[in-house]
Amino acid sequence: MQITNKGDRFADRHIGPSKEALNEMLNTLNIADLDMLIDETIPSDIRMRKELDISEAMSEFEYLNHIKALGEKNIIADNYIGQGYYGTITPSVILRNIFQNPGWYTQYTPYQAEIAQGRLEALLNFQTMVSDLTGMALANASLLDEGTAAAEAMSMFYGLKNKRAKDEPVSKIFVDSGVFDHTVEVLLTRAEPMDIEVVMGDWKEMDLEDQYFAVLLQYPDKHGEIEDFRNFVSKLSDKGIYSIFAADLLSLALITPPGEFGADAVVGLTQRFGVPMGFGGPHAAYFATREDFKRNIPGRIIGVSRDRDDNYALRMALQTREQHIKRDKATSNICTAQALLAIMAGMYAVYHGEEGIKTIAENIHKRTAFLASGLLSLGYDLTSESFFDTISIKCSNDLLTKVKDQASERRINFFYADGEIRISIDETKSDQQVRDLLQMFADIKSGDIAHDFMSENSYIPTSLQRSSAYLTHEIFNQHHSETKMMRYIKSLENKDLSLVHAMIPLGSCTMKLNAASQLIPVSLPEFANIHPFAPSDQTKGYMELIHELEKDLSTITGFAACSLQPNSGAQGEYSGLLTIAAYHKENGEAHRDIALIPSSAHGTNPASAVMTGMKVVVVKCDEKGNIDVDDLRDKADQHSAYLAALMVTYPSTHGVFESRIKEICKIVHDNGGLVYMDGANMNAQVGLTSPGHINADVCHLNLHKTFAIPHGGGGPGMGPICVNEKLKPFLPGHIYADCGGNKAIKAVSAAPYGSASILLISYGYIKMLGAKGLVESTRYAILNANYIKARLEEEYQVLYTGEKGRAAHELIIDVNPYKSLNVTAEDIAKRLIDYGFHAPTLSFPVAGTLMIEPTESESKDELDRFCDAMLEIKKELNEIATGEADKDNNVLSNAPHTLAMLTSDEWKLPYTRSKAAYPLSYLHQNKFWASVRRVDNAYGDRNLICTCPPMEAYEEAEA
């Protein structure tokens, strides 16, 4: 039997426009069919005509069965591995209302503060939690993982120490041997291109007279030991050496936090605050430091400001420090971080409060203490007498093998090091489990468990027990019942606009459908509860998925191999450039260090280039927005002997398929350089052309753009790199995994496959679309952008189009002409909020513009609604131009209008309330209200508050 109608295709659910809509849209575009549009958009010499070699599409139902079966190939063991990753209990109220809720996970990074107060508050809670527990003044809103957070701290202090250009930079960092080995790896990767020398050793033997800029310590250390660093830190400080602590945040509920004895920075992971291990991620790393370093802190910081009516309002602070602004002067390339996971961790603290967190930590410690006393009574040797949750058993090879055999038979995972077995207890472990462990160790020694070993003693030295309070702010003491918690989460969600409300037409960010069937498997225990360093016989399901995804992404990019390790697009850039540097070095050309970067590039490109030790030379763009090929040729020529790479975004950040791209690649190759393609715009390429086809050498993919991982309000993301044969040997390795090339560079992320659990989403996306659905998606993405262009171009000036007048998957409209009306791009962005839309990308890559990217997932109705809003705004602009509306007091300058304004007893604005709030009729059916009026960024940066302010601050604001 053969049934020809395949029934419910995922592609039909993923792609917005219907067949009927397609015809209407083609009419508007004045073109006969979609094939012709694609022919006019993509230069013919770079088109691929062959279908991608990707397995046939599965239906959603088939996929969910498939992924369940794949999950069953993973084994959930009893985990005691620790080393930074622990079992944790995600409170169901957080799991359901945040992690599995598109109202939270489909949000964008909170650049539009007026429609992002919910996640801004949740992130501020996270910062407060981190700053309370670490005892530091200031914390950021998350970094990618503990390893990169430590590397960021190293880089920050290297910069601070060598601020003044001296002859001889202080370039040594001392790293204690108690630091997690995988953190050290990531640090070494980052140190090498910066010429930082990493000196490993025992902190007690460190020569303080030597020239170091910083010291990195683990607290408690990798063996579990809690050392007393108080005197040491004060000596370091006397010598002007910065102290960085990598600390387990939960342990700081019981032990004296480094902030209380003078640390300069404290970094680490918040995974065990309710975020599953997920075979490596995603989880939020934290970075806390002193007030003095606020302008140097990497990543995003949420701060308190006020709106036009002096209401309390949050926004992202100090953005001028970020790579978007500072480009090659930036000290960090971090862009996408781990917002959603930071929000979850912060909520875990909100839900448990000080008492709850303390109890969780105490229970863990008591069970660890029970295990330790039992082991001691059995005659086992522990490496240390003080610990929080981790103990290390000293042992001979013989004993180690015996324990390993016994443990693996019972599906118990420990961490095995040289002559040492490490056991970490977490909040999921019961008394019975700990007793069973002990029984196993008793059996191995043929000993009996004594019954009098239990003592009430704490193994935390009295002098290091925490005495200070934390999580005292009201927010951590209010929402402890599930009803209250559920309502608190919902009240924040209601303030934020996400994809559940409307399209988010952000150019370059590709806010497409994040399908439920792609997201559901991420919470399956068989994927969520796997430790990143679990033995390979327990991770077969993951490895099958990882290899299949590597293969598919290589096929899509036209490359030979793929590394799934980088945790964000910017990390992909950094990793890709490192493989290029390794390639040149291998060929005896280590001196090649010039990176050519077009002026239109995203800020992360120059920032990443500098991190890999390259020097940035900017290439001009012509008036059509294309790379100025003559300028490129001149610069490539001029730097020929030193040319390392060109970084090019394709289609360009101007939304155009440059027809001379192959020529551009050739010029770079002829001068000895390699071509790095920024793949953020891959949504315009999939199935139609590819980086490999264009002759690039390496690209990163933003899986959180093109491949359907949601943005989560600023992360998670994934930035795998795909490379050709030349670069394949250098793909990053990892000390705990068999991954990377045969001449691998060292790890770029803490975990071997980055944030592995969200790879499921991109895998699902590819498997459910199949080759046909993937290429259809690209074609519709291009159609949708060109449809918007066709509808708007009579009223707005569209910048940069291809040779045949077509946009790619995004378009830029220029609003600089309205400057004379006192209207800025920001005014239009804020007015769009009144119409229920998130703004397009503002002023990137050209100042005073809006970059619109609809994606394939939006229907014609939604595109029309957006275009209607833009056209109505144009009428409002005309009213200012004709003098009908006041130049300084109009619907644009006052936008967004809040419900409080509308319902106020007073209305003094020179236009009606309905014009303010209901300019188009669809708004009567479905209205989204900004929760605050326009937020004052400058005020917030001058009066920087980055933790939940005390209640007096609210009162002051009200007064």
Ligand SMILES: *Cc1c(COP(=O)(O)O)cnc(C)c1O
């Ligand atoms: C988003 C983006 C990046 C950075 O990616 P992250 O995942 O945010 O680090 C780089 N280049 C371009 C063109 C982008 O749009």
